[in-house]
Amino acid sequence: MAVPFDFELLCELTETSGVPGYEDRIREVVTRELEPEVDEVQTDAMGNVVGTIDGESDDSVVVAAHMDEIGFMVRHVTDDGFVQVDALGGWDPRVLKAQRVTIHTDDEDVTGLIGSLPPHTLDEEQRESTPDVEDIHIDTGLDGEEANDRISKGDLVTMEQSTERVGDTVTGKALDDRICLFAMLEAARNIENPDLTVHFAATVQEEVGIRGAEALGVDLDPDLAIALDVTVANDVPGFEPADHVTELGDGTAVKLKDSSVIANPKVHQRLQSVADEEDIDFQLEVLPAGGTDTAGFQRAGGAVPAGAISIPTRYLHTVTESAHVDDVSATIDLLTAFLETEDGEYDYTL
Template sequence: MSFDYDLLKELTEAQGAPGYEDRIRDIVRREFDGVADDVRTDAMGNVVGTIEGSENPDYEVAVAAHMDEIGFMVKHVTDDGFVQVDALGGWDPRVLRAQRVTVHASEGDLPGVIGSPPPHTQKEEDREKKDEVEDVYVDLGLSGETVQERVAVGDIVTMSQETERVGDLVTGKSMDDRICLFTMLEAAKRVDPDVTIHFAATVQEEVGLRGAKALGVDLDPDLAVALDVTVANDIPQIGSDAKAVTDLGDGAAIKLKDGSVITNPKVHRRMRSVAETEDIPYQMEVLPAGGTDTAGFQNTHGAKPVGAISIPLRYMHTVTEAANTDDVDAAIDLLTAVLDTETGEHDYTL
């Protein structure tokens, strides 16, 4: 790896559910120190680090990656001290059984587990019952009275998982989208741009691209580029190459479309040209569903040319999300090269 794995591990192990990205925000501001010419945070919690262009500072590019991870909010504490939650983001309830979590209470973090009844005690109808988030109970291992004193409705719950190297992969709970946030920070440290670059760490992407939409009103970029993970269904359970979208190890993905956006053809063609000129591995991405901050910028502050670079990810929205380290290298290299070759003279109008 040619990148800072310790920083990636720190970002992906830190907790930050939608609307409560404070810990990630602190890391981002620290990493921008000495790198960006200006750093600011808006009322929603988006962080923008700006590097002024040396040749054409009036031409502005916005680069966005979101800080939040899917999580939960406490909605009820039972008399026996079990915590019930409401989802923040898109969960598959099947992956929640027998997981460790952290409850972020006002007086400090509390470790907990989402239990699963043993098969010995389950009836046939119990085994066939469809999992739902509303059926999740967090066990804190404390008395009902203690839990009710320490946990309140509105407290945040996140998954607890270490980030690990597994072969050529790096896996953890919040690669979506911390691995792209990391890519953005690494590129910010490497670029020497002709134009002004606004590196934006956005909030609340997992609940409707809310941070990027708000930021798209405050910033008025000439070009916007979003960074997010994309689906790599190159696993036996899928079985069809047509459903794979991307393959791990084949390079950074240049987005053509997802469920929220169709990227500007001139933008994605230039990204492809840069990748080929710089000999950076890449693949093209057509994602049938899902949305990214790309659409947040396209839908606010007038018509903007938008593009997106994605990192292929297996097992999305689980605690074992997995990316190939070569693809991370490629994404950093491609973003850096695209920004370093942006002069403000490319015509993206259609």
């Protein structure tokens, strides 16, 4: 299957580093891509980026996707040159063994390794133990003096991984939430002369508590909010169908709820109506655990009608996150169609 979108840009977005609070590199890419498509681009004191297309009415809608990826911050460099870290976002330490990482220093990036000891050298207790992030030691391949000279407390660490095609899917690190950033940028390219003012918002610090969206919701004070994020696709061996949440290849997902938000029923019903009218494949998302920027906008500046469109993704918060290319395209199509038909006349009050 040919990729029906700009795969090169998606690779750049997913492979660029940007942990919570330090989204500088990805912010530059997003700003570069937004500027030709919108009337104005602004950033705020937290680092949120907002590209605005001015509409004909006084009403506004914000579309939000977060820029940050889960990562780490250096908390100590040992005398032997090993690096210890503190987590930025939710990591399952089991997936960190035998991985390469990039340590982002003031001068240059340093490659490091999270090693995994040979199993035949471990006793039974060691084999069965589950490590914590605090137990991880990153091997820099440097002696203690050089490691301490080049790496400092507060330096940032991201996983090292390329984005690849695997069958009908794309896989790599930071699809959460760069693949939704990509969908948002594609919609910004597609939409012309909207009735409402549209704010395309690339938010920060979602992975540590939807902090950027909460602040931005107050500053923008939109009349309507649509968040974009990945969602769980547990359609793999070992899970019952009721626990899949979503399935790859069945279309974009319209969120009904997650653990942080119950989407406005009138918003998600209209999203479904638009999908039906445009013959866009979609599925409904009932996510038992996990939160998104949807909640930040719903609660930040008063009662704002909020909904969300999600991209089904397997293996979340790992370096092999995977999404189906058709679901990505369906997400772009639904977001574009929704914005093109939003005229401020829909009543989302309950």
